[in-house]
Amino acid sequence: MELNTDLIFRFITQIFTYFVLLILIAILIFLVMGSLPAIKAFGLHFIVSTDWNPISKQFGGLPTIVGTLTTSIIALLIGVPISFGIALFLTELSPTWLKHPLRIAMELLAGIPSIIYGMWGLFVFAPAFGSHVQPWLSQHLGKLPILGVFFQGPPLGIGVLTAGIILSIMIIPFMAAVMRDVFAIVPDMLKESAYALGATTWDVERSIVLPYAKIGVMGSIMLGLGRAFGETMAVAFVVGNTHILSASLLMPGNTIASALANEFTEANGELYSASLIELGLVLFLITSALLFFSKLLLKKLAKYEAK
Amino acid sequence: MRFLEIIMKINKLFFASVLLLAANIYASPIESITGAGASFPYPLYAKWAEMYQAKTGMKLNYQAIGSGGGMKQIQAKTVDFGASDKPLSAEELKQNGLIQFPTIIGGITPIVNLANIKPGQLKLTGPVLAGIYLGKIKKWNDPAISALNSNITLPEQDITVVHRSDSSGTSFLFTYYLSQVNPAWKAQVGFDAAVAWPVGVGGKGNSGVASYVQRIPGGIGYVEFAYAHQNQLVYTQLRNKAGTFILPLMKTFSAAAANADWQHTEKFYLLLTDMPGKNSWPITGASFVLMQANQEQATHGKAVLQFFDWAYRYGAQAARDLYYVELPAQAITLIKKSWAKEIKWN
Numbered sequence: 001m002e003l004n005t006d007l008i009f010r011f012i013t014q015i016f017t018y019f020v021l022l023i024l025i026a027i028l029i030f031l032v033m034g035s036l037p038a039i040k041a042f043g044l045h046f047i048v049s050t051d052w053n054p055i056s057k058q059f060g061g062l063p064t065i066v067g068t069l070t071t072s073i074i075a076l077l078i079g080v081p082i083s084f085g086i087a088l089f090l091t092e093l094s095p096t097w098l099k100h101p102l103r104i105a106m107e108l109l110a111g112i113p114s115i116i117y118g119m120w121g122l123f124v125f126a127p128a129f130g131s132h133v134q135p136w137l138s139q140h141l142g143k144l145p146i147l148g149v150f151f152q153g154p155p156l157g158i159g160v161l162t163a164g165i166i167l168s169i170m171i172i173p174f175m176a177a178v179m180r181d182v183f184a185i186v187p188d189m190l191k192e193s194a195y196a197l198g199a200t201t202w203d204v205e206r207s208i209v210l211p212y213a214k215i216g217v218m219g220s221i222m223l224g225l226g227r228a229f230g231e232t233m234a235v236a237f238v239v240g241n242t243h244i245l246s247a248s249l250l251m252p253g254n255t256i257a258s259a260l261a262n263e264f265t266e267a268n269g270e271l272y273s274a275s276l277i278e279l280g281l282v283l284f285l286i287t288s289a290l291l292f293f294s295k296l297l298l299k300k301l302a303k304y305e306a307k
Numbered sequence: 308m309r310f311l312e313i314i315m316k317i318n319k320l321f322f323a324s325v326l327l328l329a330a331n332i333y334a335s336p337i338e339s340i341t342g343a344g345a346s347f348p349y350p351l352y353a354k355w356a357e358m359y360q361a362k363t364g365m366k367l368n369y370q371a372i373g374s375g376g377g378m379k380q381i382q383a384k385t386v387d388f389g390a391s392d393k394p395l396s397a398e399e400l401k402q403n404g405l406i407q408f409p410t411i412i413g414g415i416t417p418i419v420n421l422a423n424i425k426p427g428q429l430k431l432t433g434p435v436l437a438g439i440y441l442g443k444i445k446k447w448n449d450p451a452i453s454a455l456n457s458n459i460t461l462p463e464q465d466i467t468v469v470h471r472s473d474s475s476g477t478s479f480l481f482t483y484y485l486s487q488v489n490p491a492w493k494a495q496v497g498f499d500a501a502v503a504w505p506v507g508v509g510g511k512g513n514s515g516v517a518s519y520v521q522r523i524p525g526g527i528g529y530v531e532f533a534y535a536h537q538n539q540l541v542y543t544q545l546r547n548k549a550g551t552f553i554l555p556l557m558k559t560f561s562a563a564a565a566n567a568d569w570q571h572t573e574k575f576y577l578l579l580t581d582m583p584g585k586n587s588w589p590i591t592g593a594s595f596v597l598m599q600a601n602q603e604q605a606t607h608g609k610a611v612l613q614f615f616d617w618a619y620r621y622g623a624q625a626a627r628d629l630y631y632v633e634l635p636a637q638a639i640t641l642i643k644k645s646w647a648k649e650i651k652w653n
Contacts, residue, residue, distance in 0.1 A: 051503070052503055053502070053503035054474065054499055054500075054501040054502060054503070055496075055497045055498075055499045055502055055503070056497075056503075122518060122522065123518070123522075126522055127522055130522070130523070154465045154467060154525075156467060156508065156522075156523050157522055157523065158508065158519070158522070158523075236472075236511060240508045240509065241472035241508065241509030241510065241511070242472075242504065242507060242508055242509050243503070243504075244504075244506070252507075252508040252509070254509075261511075262472040262473045262509070262511050263472070263473060263474060263501065265372060265373045265375065265376055265473065266373040266374060266375035266376060266473055266474035266475065266500060266501070267375065267474060267501075268375040268378065268379075268474070268500070272501075
């Protein structure tokens with residue numbers, strides 16, 4: 001009998017694809033099973049509690065959850081405008097001879113292992129930041145009403161803000177590269193027509209390129225946010241690793257990924273390990289929710305545009 | 308048909324070789340012993356292993372995965388011995404069918420980052436250290452600190468507390484000592500390999516704590532003495548139980564170990580912190596080895612004991628070269644007695 005190679009090929013690739021799904025489900029099951037003791041012991045209180053006491057076996061995830069969100073949001077606030085600017089410069093303004101070296105530099109930056117960023121952050125960035133920038137921040141911004149609480153405290157160099165800045169440096173190459181690619185596929189005809197009508201570069205960028213490349217830009221932001229959520233080693237170096245929740249961005253904090261890296265190996269006792277695994281589950285859910293909402297948003301946008 | 312024959316041949320060959328390999332493994336005496344656990348004694352165990360292998364050909368494969376990991380691994384019987392800086396109580400040992408014995412002694416020292424202060428210059432006491440780590444003493448010129456250091460002018464600088472972010476035997480000894488000397492610490496925080504630190508920043512490992520202290524002016528932390536010494540960190544003096552201010556030195560660790568009551572301590576559950584004697588360094592501790600009390604593979608268990616027996620006899624100099632201190636002779640005699648008494652061979 002002739003073998004139907006097409007059928008076999010299809011079958012094999014299908015298996016590969018299902019395998020991914022299987023692993024995803026297996027991870028979810030593992031996380032839920034592993035965190036069951038903690039879920040039973042603390043229930044929903046886990047995500048709002050600030051306790052983290054291995055002796056009295058009281059665990060709560062609020063400081064790490066808040067830390068994960070805060071550092072990632074800081075990273076986006078700094079990273080998105082800069083990435084946008086880089087992509088804009090590379091596609092519209094840069095002289096041709098400079099484009100190639102700049103692209104290579106960006107790719108190199110993206111390829112640096114995260115632990116290097118952590119070491120650089122701790123040994124080079126944090127001391128400089130702590131002795132030059134943080135005193136200024138706490139002296140000037142720390143006195144402001146309302147906003148002031150975010151900028152009070154001793155200039156340690158390390159802390160939530162430092163972690164956010166290091167994260168932003170790490171995600172910029174990724175976001176900028178994706179944005180550059182999506183800006184590049186905007187048809188020249190559209191842009192040139194706008195220029196012909198007397199639009200400035202900024203006009204073209206805002207009214208032609210950005211609407212055209214919206215989905216891609218959203219995608220790049222999600223990519224950056226996803227990386228910021230899960231980044232472990234670089235954050236563990238500079239975030240300060242404390243389970244004490246403080247309002248100030250200059251004070252040390254913690255993130256889920258960093259807490260796991262720090263504490264998992266020597267967590268003794270069922271409840272301690274289970275609480276750490278539950279933190280992992282929370283991170284998994286946050287990332288899934290992020291993906292879900294960004295897809296939803298894009299769908300809404302597409303619908304709106306179709307009208 | 309041809310195809311099938313080839314497959315069969317390959318199969319036969321494969322099984323034959325596997326059988327041969329298996330036979331080899333079981334026939335010959337073991338060539339290596341495996342251990343896992345505490346990172347504190349790792350440099351020394353590695354050194355001992357190298358010396359021991361050169362002499363006997365027996366290899367030691369030790370993985371420094373941390374005290375907690377060592378306990379898990381020996382309970383799961385995946386290693387021949389586990390190592391931990393935190394001893395198990397007699398009850399815990401019994402529950403898990405384990406025995407333990409100390410191997411080596413080391414000290415933990417506070418380190419500080421203050422302008423113009425040299426190693427060994429600043430004087431602290433246990434209760435002051437507890438006050439700092441509780442967040443009650445906030446400035447370096449606090450009367451509690453200046454009273455101990457009348458010869459130094461201390462700055463009006465914020466104290467930044469640095470502790471371990473991972474769970475560790477070093478933290479266990481440090482918090483145990485603070486609990487011993489300060490009731491408020493005992494009531495509010497307690498002692499364990501990881502605790503709910505009231506204030507401060509967490510660094511991973513000795514290196515993490517040391518680098519934070521060095522980065523932050525006004526910082527204070529605690530590390531193993533070997534680490535502080537090798538990296539020229541600014542360690543402090545501490546007042547011991549006898550009331551003398553003392554430097555962290557190998558002879559003061561030795562003194563603490565010599566002043567401990569090895570004879571009357573059940574299952575070597577012995578913490579060498581806050582020992583009597585005017586030369587005793589107050590935060591001294593031993594590192595422990597855990598083994599199954601019921602040895603299913605006698606060859607492995609015996610090889611482990613032979614290794615440590617050799618280390619007790621000939622390993623002291625290597626230990627001192629790495630800033631550890633050997634056990635007192637009386638302790639070693641007791642350990643060997645306990646081996647004979649507590650381990651069952653099958």
